[in-house]
Amino acid sequence: MNKPVAIVLAGGVGKRFWPIETDKSLLPFLGRPLIEHTIQSLNHEKIERILVVANEANKKDIGRIKPRSGRITIVVQEKPMGMADALRTAKKEIGGKAILVINGADRVDQSLYHDVLTKSEMGSERVIIPGREHGQHFQGGYLRVRNERVLEIVEKPEAGSEPSTLVNLVVHYFRNADDLLTEIEKVKSETDDVYEHAVSRLLENGGAGLVRYEGPFGFVKYPWDILEMARLFLSSLKEKRVSKKAVIHPKATIEGPVVIGDNVSVLEQAVIKGPAYIGNSSSIGTNCLVLESIIGENTVVGFSSEITRSYIGDGCWLHQNYIGDTILEGENYFGAGAVTANFRFDAGAIASKVASENVNTGRKKLGAIVGRGARVGVNASLMPGIKIGGKALVGPGVTVYRDVPREAKLFERQERPQP
Template structure:
């Protein structure tokens, strides 16, 4: 297995390859000036042997998908492309085929209503000969980020046997951040029964319902309620009176402190919460929420929530969406984050701020003066005053 990464995920890949040492894997770095799938294949060129698979981490499929592609290869295909049938628009590549499912054309990102077929290109691709693909990549000409697809088009035009492989199993494609939710739900559903690590400490006064994975050295304190499916990463803490429900992934060494509710959310590693509401949210590693901060996840009109991607509104397809938050953010006490806001890595949301618009990486949303101080002409008597018997107006 060859992992191809870049400067933003090299640490993660180093960790993965160390964990999979027995499998036999390595990683290479892709050059920033040679992006896309074409650049990834070229970065791994020295390590490729015939035949090989090209797999994207943005396409999550079941093991059966690989079996189907390899079966197509066994029948003599030079290239085999996994394809999912969809009855709705998808912002990706489409395959045009003949009656034998031989691919005749690849159409990248057609507009809604202009889809050439119902077969969407899923990046689990078989290639019989690395040299053929690398040569086609070298010759492919395009002014878009589709040189890999253009190379396959070249091979098709030169007579290569390129076939679509229909697939009906689970497919989770990550095009937008909220696409992580169905993948999280699918992976949580793979656990058939509750697992509690031997080093975990669960209070007898805590409640675990449904299927819950409790990792090594997890602590679940008194009166906490965890309703599965849920995954609690190693070293995480579920504090007193906490409610976890609706399908939750909690990363390693995260702390969900007293009185917090986490509902249907993906939480990264090393996050901290205390008397918060976190609903339908995606929060990356190392974020912290001050007491009383909440993520709103439902509009008053219950309409589908739109997010802003590259200055354009994008319908998320759901009426339940909280915050999408990058790594290392800080949220002050009693802050409110409105549905669907995007908060970039390292951003800060100040105390009492009601965040209604996105924050870019490193930006701060700080509160303005919300009150003024004045001198009263008629000071209220203190408790030591003989005129205050605490029984009249304003008394206790």
């Protein structure tokens, strides 16, 4: 049995990801890009090599990633035209070979790769597709299943019309990539679901082997998905690890699984409760509270700030702020007293506008989502689910009820929207 080529798809562009401008696959979690975690999870004893379909913008950064063994081959997808086009781009590299197709912006436990590849080694399956039970409605693909055979991938069914409770996980094995490529060429569609249609056509004769997966699953489709992905990574921390190069004041408190990087300073009366991650050269000031959050490198959490269940990127400066269930992409500045509201008084789910459509985030608690380089003035208040574009400026004392465009300057209080 030939070992498959692991093909990691990272050539897409996040059309629903504003105001976050960082490529999804390059978002850092626990100090490493998301796609690096995926690459490091692959068992090199069971695969021939790793092939990444990248784009022009991310190919250099991905090229710097070092796998546990061997090397990464990169091919560039010229336009973000979906998974099917990504495989067409890689045709010369994968033609006639077994392949394992992986979404570079998803996160699963490495046991899933092992289970799929182990099933492939039995030699009887042309196609293997894993599925996972998902409690709430999932804005992605579902599996139509009968007698433990996958018969079809149904992309984005309406709530209540799902063919099963199993969602499609893109860790797909194909014994011969040519079979899939042939079906891709037969599909005529104006949307980005050509790959799913091609796979379903391939399953018309006998279906695919099903691997049931019960482990953690994270994905980043919308910007608020970063919070759930951060929670997933933090849940993997099992012990306290403090760099010998960090300086921890004797009166600081560190509880639970907390990772503290090199040259970090934690000042007196600061409290860090895990799971939490503090990146290299960051500072946690006096009387600060950090709870279940990721904080990047070179970030200053100044006096008396609280960071709760949030993702804070590199190079941020905070001072006497409440940052709850919030995403700061990086290089963000919050003046003293600026806060993020993260909960509606009616306890309803928080919606966010994406391409002129109100999307239910499914979250009861969601603060602000702030693009790289945006600044927020003293005593400003950001309402739940508000998005601030990169390099935007929110003036002092402003209450923000609606999204702020990239590089916009907002110095007057917005009118409160009518219920």
